Amino acid sequence: MEHVSLRRFPMMVTFAWAALFCIVLAISIDLAEGHLIYTLDDPYIHLAVARNILLGGYGVNATEFSSPSSSILWPWLLAVSEWLGLGMAGPLVINVAAAMATVFLSVRFLVKNGIVTGAGYLGMAVCGLLLILLTSSIALPLTGMEHSPHVLAVVATIDGLVDAAEERTIPWYLTPAIVLMPLLRFEGAALSGLSIIALWYFGKRLIAVRASLAILAGVAAYAAFVLLRDLPFFPSSVLLKSSAASTASGDVQPLRAILLEIKANLRLRAGFCLVLSAMLLSLAAYVFRDSNRRIAVVYAVAVAAIGAHLLVGKIGWFFRYEVYAVALAGLLLLDAWRRLRGTSTLRKAGSVLLFLLLSTMSFNYAVAAVRTPLAARNIYEQQFQMRRFAQQFHGGPVAVNDLGLVSYGNDAYVLDLWGLGSEPVRQLRAAKSFDTTAMSRLTRDNGVGLAMIYDKWFREIPADWTRVATLRTVDNYTAAEDTVTFYIMPEADRAAVEQALSRFAATVPARVEFRLIPQAL
Numbered sequence: 001m002e003h004v005s006l007r008r009f010p011m012m013v014t015f016a017w018a019a020l021f022c023i024v025l026a027i028s029i030d031l032a033e034g035h036l037i038y039t040l041d042d043p044y045i046h047l048a049v050a051r052n053i054l055l056g057g058y059g060v061n062a063t064e065f066s067s068p069s070s071s072i073l074w075p076w077l078l079a080v081s082e083w084l085g086l087g088m089a090g091p092l093v094i095n096v097a098a099a100m101a102t103v104f105l106s107v108r109f110l111v112k113n114g115i116v117t118g119a120g121y122l123g124m125a126v127c128g129l130l131l132i133l134l135t136s137s138i139a140l141p142l143t144g145m146e147h148s149p150h151v152l153a154v155v156a157t158i159d160g161l162v163d164a165a166e167e168r169t170i171p172w173y174l175t176p177a178i179v180l181m182p183l184l185r186f187e188g189a190a191l192s193g194l195s196i197i198a199l200w201y202f203g204k205r206l207i208a209v210r211a212s213l214a215i216l217a218g219v220a221a222y223a224a225f226v227l228l229r230d231l232p233f234f235p236s237s238v239l240l241k242s243s244a245a246s247t248a249s250g251d252v253q254p255l256r257a258i259l260l261e262i263k264a265n266l267r268l269r270a271g272f273c274l275v276l277s278a279m280l281l282s283l284a285a286y287v288f289r290d291s292n293r294r295i296a297v298v299y300a301v302a303v304a305a306i307g308a309h310l311l312v313g314k315i316g317w318f319f320r321y322e323v324y325a326v327a328l329a330g331l332l333l334l335d336a337w338r339r340l341r342g343t344s345t346l347r348k349a350g351s352v353l354l355f356l357l358l359s360t361m362s363f364n365y366a367v368a369a370v371r372t373p374l375a376a377r378n379i380y381e382q383q384f385q386m387r388r389f390a391q392q393f394h395g396g397p398v399a400v401n402d403l404g405l406v407s408y409g410n411d412a413y414v415l416d417l418w419g420l421g422s423e424p425v426r427q428l429r430a431a432k433s434f435d436t437t438a439m440s441r442l443t444r445d446n447g448v449g450l451a452m453i454y455d456k457w458f459r460e461i462p463a464d465w466t467r468v469a470t471l472r473t474v475d476n477y478t479a480a481e482d483t484v485t486f487y488i489m490p491e492a493d494r495a496a497v498e499q500a501l502s503r504f505a506a507t508v509p510a511r512v513e514f515r516l517i518p519q520a521l
Contacts, residue, residue, distance in 0.1 A: 005124070009116065010107040013128035017103045020369075021096070021138050027373040028142060032380035033509065036088060039318060039375035039478050041383045043091050043144025044404030045069065045237075045421065050078035050090075051408065058229060060407040060414055060421035065229040068403065068420040070237040072222045073183040074146035088408075095141035095148040102152045102327075106131045109159050109331060115338045126355070127334070133362035134330040136323045138369040142376065147320045150184040153177040154324045157195055158331050161301065164202045165294035175207055179214040183222075186238060187321075190308035191328070194301040201297060236419055236426045265315045270322050273361045277329035278306045280357075284336035295339070302332050318375065318478050319364040326361050333358065375477040379405070381512050382479045385471060386452050388507070390414075393500040399443050399451040402480060406452070415448050418457065436462040440489075449492025454481040464490050469501050472513040 029036055038044075045068050048060040053075060059066030069075045081090025107128055110116045116124050132138065135155065140148050153176075160174030178195050181188030192215065199208040223233055232239060265271035285299035306325050315322040337354050387405040390398050390412070397413035400406050403421045407414040417439065419426035424442065428434040440462045443451065451465065457480075461467075469486040476482040488497050501516060508514045 005121070006111050006116065009111055009124055009128070010104050013107045013132065014100060014104045016128065017132050017137055018100070020132070021099070021141070024138055024369060024372050025142065028376040031373045031377040032384075035380060035384065036092065037376045037380040037384060038091065038142055038144030039139070039372055039379060040143050040145065041379055041402055041404035041479070042070075044088075044383075044408040046071075046075050046078050046145075047082070047088065047090065048404070048407040048410075048421075049075040050082045053079040054082055058225075058231075059423075060403060060416070062411075063413065064423070065231055066416075066421050066423045067226055067231045067235040068237055068416075069235050070186075071146045071184055071235075072186075072218065073180070074149075077146075077149075091144040092141060095144070098148040098152040099135070099137040099141045102135050102148070102155050103132055103137050105152070105159060106135060106155050106327070106331060109155070109162070110334065112159075113162065113335055113338060115334050130358050130362055131330070133365045133369075134358065135327045136319065136365040136368060139318070139365060139372045140320060140323060140368075142372050143318060143320055145320065146184050147323060150181065150188060151324050151327050153180045153184060153188065154191060154328050155331065157181065157191065158298075158302070158328060161195060161198060161298045162295070162335065164199060164204055165292075165298050167294075170204065170207065175211050175214075178211045179218065182215060183218050185324070186234075187309060187313050187324070191301070191305040191324075194304050198297050198301050202294060231423065236421075236423065239430070240419055240426065262310060265310050265313075268315050269360065270315050270319070270326065270364060271310060273357065274306050274310060274322065274325055274329060276357065277333060277361070278303045278310075281306075281329070281332055281336065284340065287340065292339075295335075299332060299336065302328055319368045323365070326365075330358055330361060371477055374475060378473060378475060378477040378479050381473045381509055382471065382482075382484060385508055385512060385514075386484060389500070389504045390452070393504045394450055394497065395500075396450070397446055397448045399439075399448045399453065401453045401457050402484075413446055413448070415442060415446050417442075417451070417453060436460045440464070443489050444491060447491075449489050450497055451487040451489070452484050453487070454483070455485050456481055461487065466494075468498070468517055469505075470513075470515050470517070471508070472515070474511050474513070 045060060049058065049069050052059060052062055055062055057065065060068060077094060078090050081093065086093055110127055116127050119127065135151050140151065156173045156177035160171050160177065164170050178192050181192040196208045196211055226233060266275065281299045281303050285296040285303065288296040306329060309322060309325045313321060333354060337350065383402060383405040386400070390406050391410050395412065397415065398406065399415040399417050401416065401418040403414065403416045407421060414421065416422040416425060419429045425434065428438050455461065465487040467485060468488050471484045471486070473479065473482050486501065488494055505514050505516060
């Protein structure tokens with residue numbers, strides 16, 4: 001009976017995940033008044049890039065090149081989904097497939113390595129739920145970003161490395177997983193490179209060479225593509241957000257960047273848990289250094305990858321940046337516990353402590369799952385309304401500092417005053433030359449007559465911009481600010497913009513506070 005249960009366990013947990021995910025998805029669509037809306041505005045940036053890839057460009061505007069995507073591969077995958085006509089559903093289709101495979105593969109990892117053998121039905125259920133949460137397989141797909149495929153690649157890599165360490169047949173998906181990690185997320189480079197070194201040590205040198213050559217080919221093709229278009233190697237999103245990338249570009253001193261990143265990460269619950277996980281895996285690697293050196297190498301790879309993320313990676317932004325490291329740590333902590341529990345006199349105490357650690361690590365992802373419908377409604381009530389006004393009521397060029405939904409499917413020019421989607425703005429910000437004069441010049445040169453921005457993001461607003469309206473959301477979960485301010489530029493057709501604003505005001509959702517400013521009209 002137990003053998004039958006273990007064999008069916010991965011599929012049972014996958015069905016449980018599917019049920020939970022469908023509930024969250026249905027509530028999200030309901031709260032967004034029937035629309036499929038992601039919990040972040042960012043995926044729509046990638047969709048805009050994907051749409052322009054099909055038109056022969058690269059960026060959010062068809063008339064100029066920019067590199068706002070945080071991933072080498074993701075916009076190209078979305079270009080395929082755009083070509084297939086999936087539209088806004090493209091990221092969800094890919095992410096749901098990736099999350100399903102992640103849940104199945106991670107639970108199969110427990111069964112294959114004897115981690116849940118003898119655990120009983122309650123223990124198996126707890127392990128299954130923990131893995132659903134540790135991989136954020138409920139909330140992560142609805143971010144619409146590339147993190148779900150990245151987590152799948154990490155889980156597949158760990159599964160394959162443990163097989164290689166145990167001298168079992170290496171699964172076919174190990175090489176693609178190692179190759180995909182750095183192409184999906186730049187943070188994946190650490191685990192990918194370390195895995196190649198481990199495979200070389202295990203004597204799997206042909207696999208190591210093939211993976212290395214494939215990664216080099218992918219990165220070289222990307223580098224040639226962006227450099228030939230006078231774009232930097234790192235995307236603008238990475239350059240603007242990452243201290244490591246700023247260091248590479250010479251904007252920040254290396255030591256200061258690392259210290260700032262460590263300080264920020266260790267102040268968060270996830271950072272503390274990752275440090276504790278790395279310490280426990282280091283201890284496990286030390287224990288097995290003689291009796292099972294190959295598995296000790298796998299643990300050491302995980303420790304180094306976690307350490308690299310704490311040094312130069314980020315934690316947070318709806319709990320998505322660090323999720324791959326949490327999944328990596330969770331799987332290998334369970335593996336180490338299984339190997340140690342047979343010889344330990346403190347088995348029960350160790351089980352309780354491990355459960356507490358994994359529960360603490362998964363807490364953020366439980367919170368994210370609960371907040372997902374509310375976050376989707378937040379994006380619907382702010383960025384989706386901005387999109388409606390820009391594309392259905394205004395119809396002309398606009399300036400924004402939150403780019404995604406406004407730019408996707410928009411044939412009019414969109415000027416990104418934050419710099420993700422507009423390379424001249426990013427360069428001015430990097431040179432610390434972005435001011436009100438630059439803002440006025442850029443809007444004038446690009447025929448922009450209207451701006452929809454967060455006032456708090458700018459030290460000053462050009463004096464000749466007229467404040468005409470505000471859009472305020474009641475709740476704020478993933479939007480950067482709760483209030484968007486609308487400005488008219490001197491070159492705009494003021495009467496036409498005012499009429500568009502008045503018509504739009506009658507159509508906003510009941511929970512959205514859209515206020516026309518009388519003294520400006």
